[in-house]
Amino acid sequence: MDLLLLEKILLSLFFSILLAIFISKLRGKRFKLPPGPLPVPVFGNWLQVGDDLNHRNLTDLAKKFGDIFLLRMGQRNLVVVSSPELAKEVLHTQGVEFGSRTRNVVFDIFTGKGQDMVFTVYGEHWRKMRRIMTVPFFTNKVVQQYRYGWEDEIGKVVEDVKRNPEASTSGIVLRKRLQLMMYNNMYRIMFDRRFESEDDPLFVQLKMLNGERSRLAQSFEYNYGDFIPILRPLLRGYLKICKEVKDTRLKLFKDYFLEERKKLASTKRSDNNALKCAIDHILDAQQKGEINEDNVLYIVENINVAAIETTLWSIEWGIAELVNHPEIQRKLRDELDTVLGPGNPITEPDTHKLPYLQAVIKETLRLRMAIPLLVPHMNLNDAKLGGYDIPAESKILVNAWWLANNPAHWKNPEEFRPERFLEEESKVEANGNDFRYLPFGVGRRSCPGIILALPILGITLGRLVQNFELLPPPGQSKLDTSEKGGQFSLHILKHSTIVAKPRVF
Numbered sequence: 001m002d003l004l005l006l007e008k009i010l011l012s013l014f015f016s017i018l019l020a021i022f023i024s025k026l027r028g029k030r031f032k033l034p035p036g037p038l039p040v041p042v043f044g045n046w047l048q049v050g051d052d053l054n055h056r057n058l059t060d061l062a063k064k065f066g067d068i069f070l071l072r073m074g075q076r077n078l079v080v081v082s083s084p085e086l087a088k089e090v091l092h093t094q095g096v097e098f099g100s101r102t103r104n105v106v107f108d109i110f111t112g113k114g115q116d117m118v119f120t121v122y123g124e125h126w127r128k129m130r131r132i133m134t135v136p137f138f139t140n141k142v143v144q145q146y147r148y149g150w151e152d153e154i155g156k157v158v159e160d161v162k163r164n165p166e167a168s169t170s171g172i173v174l175r176k177r178l179q180l181m182m183y184n185n186m187y188r189i190m191f192d193r194r195f196e197s198e199d200d201p202l203f204v205q206l207k208m209l210n211g212e213r214s215r216l217a218q219s220f221e222y223n224y225g226d227f228i229p230i231l232r233p234l235l236r237g238y239l240k241i242c243k244e245v246k247d248t249r250l251k252l253f254k255d256y257f258l259e260e261r262k263k264l265a266s267t268k269r270s271d272n273n274a275l276k277c278a279i280d281h282i283l284d285a286q287q288k289g290e291i292n293e294d295n296v297l298y299i300v301e302n303i304n305v306a307a308i309e310t311t312l313w314s315i316e317w318g319i320a321e322l323v324n325h326p327e328i329q330r331k332l333r334d335e336l337d338t339v340l341g342p343g344n345p346i347t348e349p350d351t352h353k354l355p356y357l358q359a360v361i362k363e364t365l366r367l368r369m370a371i372p373l374l375v376p377h378m379n380l381n382d383a384k385l386g387g388y389d390i391p392a393e394s395k396i397l398v399n400a401w402w403l404a405n406n407p408a409h410w411k412n413p414e415e416f417r418p419e420r421f422l423e424e425e426s427k428v429e430a431n432g433n434d435f436r437y438l439p440f441g442v443g444r445r446s447c448p449g450i451i452l453a454l455p456i457l458g459i460t461l462g463r464l465v466q467n468f469e470l471l472p473p474p475g476q477s478k479l480d481t482s483e484k485g486g487q488f489s490l491h492i493l494k495h496s497t498i499v500a501k502p503r504v505f
């Protein structure tokens, strides 16, 4: 260790201790902070609670400290909210105060310090980005324009699976083919492009880079350097890898997609009737000077992460639950056969006529929430919440998974039972009309992609159940549904092998 580094560490240590003393003074005097474990200087509560702040560990802490509690993670304040009333306060009543986002050292790299939309603070830039993205991505017109593409993509999945002899015998990792489908669903909207096969080199590279981006950002591995600035020099190697992945990824978006589209647009200038894809609208906004090229690239980055993975994880969870609950799978198939007629492929308009399918989707999103803590919120200024003072720039996590899985509010929440959404919870929708159930959040920073995600989930799960009997692989009675949580994500730990036996009509 060189002397300069040692000096830096000692100086930071000194300032961190000063800060800890300052915080403890705040706690004791002017500020009435939410309850929580007693922090120690420099480390705060980090040594007590550890790195893995997943929804289940935060639920255990809520049982101990209450519906609002504060963790001092080194220099960061983390406030966790676990009741529908407080969720309403954060997301709705005080939606402006708590409408910003925190980032950390890694998200700073991947979002160019908030030049994107998902991770930027609440303000002019966010408003502009959300407005610019709405017409090309988040309207019913987009659904009506692209639903044929999505129906075509799941049709191709069904054909490929039927052609694969392994699918009906030893089983296949169905997720791999569905991943290609999800990329195609979104790349058709974004760039009017699709990838022909899982071996397409561009798809392989894209998948690898997006996977790395996700793994690096969601890992708990770098917490220590984010929480405790004196340890940050030790993160140098990690952050260097993040930067390389980010640069390569944005360059790939630029060279292979943006530039291609620009070229195509310049040769087709006269053909005004050609349907615009999303990126054409975004490039128009750039040409008008509303956003710059970096913003365009970060929009592509956001869609790659926010849209593709979340929807794919939810599809994967839905399939796993249907395999592990054959009686529910059968009931869903009966509904599809009865309402649509056996062998008539489900389309987007049909999804509205299938209440049991809707209930299966809602139940999947309840029990297996892809973003169980929502995307972290933040208050830019000092604020009040639940009678407590919340220091400016606190990270606010809404434990949406616990809101939807708390036995105080739900009947046997640990059970996968779609019927609940047709019986005692029949009025609850995924759009946030009930603060116990927020798989897409609610309010200003809620997920605008819900309008695309729900029909894609319906068409995909519907077609699979119509065409196949989905089973665990030979010798296994159930699929392993262990979870893998991240900074705020939740997906299945092991991508399951699934037997897909074609139905004969």
Ligand code: HEM
Binding pocket: 091, 117, 118, 119, 130, 137, 302, 303, 306, 307, 308, 310, 311, 314, 369, 370, 371, 374, 375, 376, 377, 438, 439, 440, 441, 442, 444, 445, 446, 447, 448, 449, 450, 452, 453
């Ligand atoms: C099943 C699939 C999906 C789930 C479960 C999901 C869930 C979420 C959640 C929980 C949030 C954060 C809400 C908050 O912080 O209050 C969010 C934000 C967001 N989602 Fe989704 N999402 C899904 C699909 C999509 C799709 C398909 C798109 C785009 C096409 C999308 C785009 C976004 C964007 C842009 C934001 C950030 C909004 C903002 O900060 O203003 N999501 N999503």
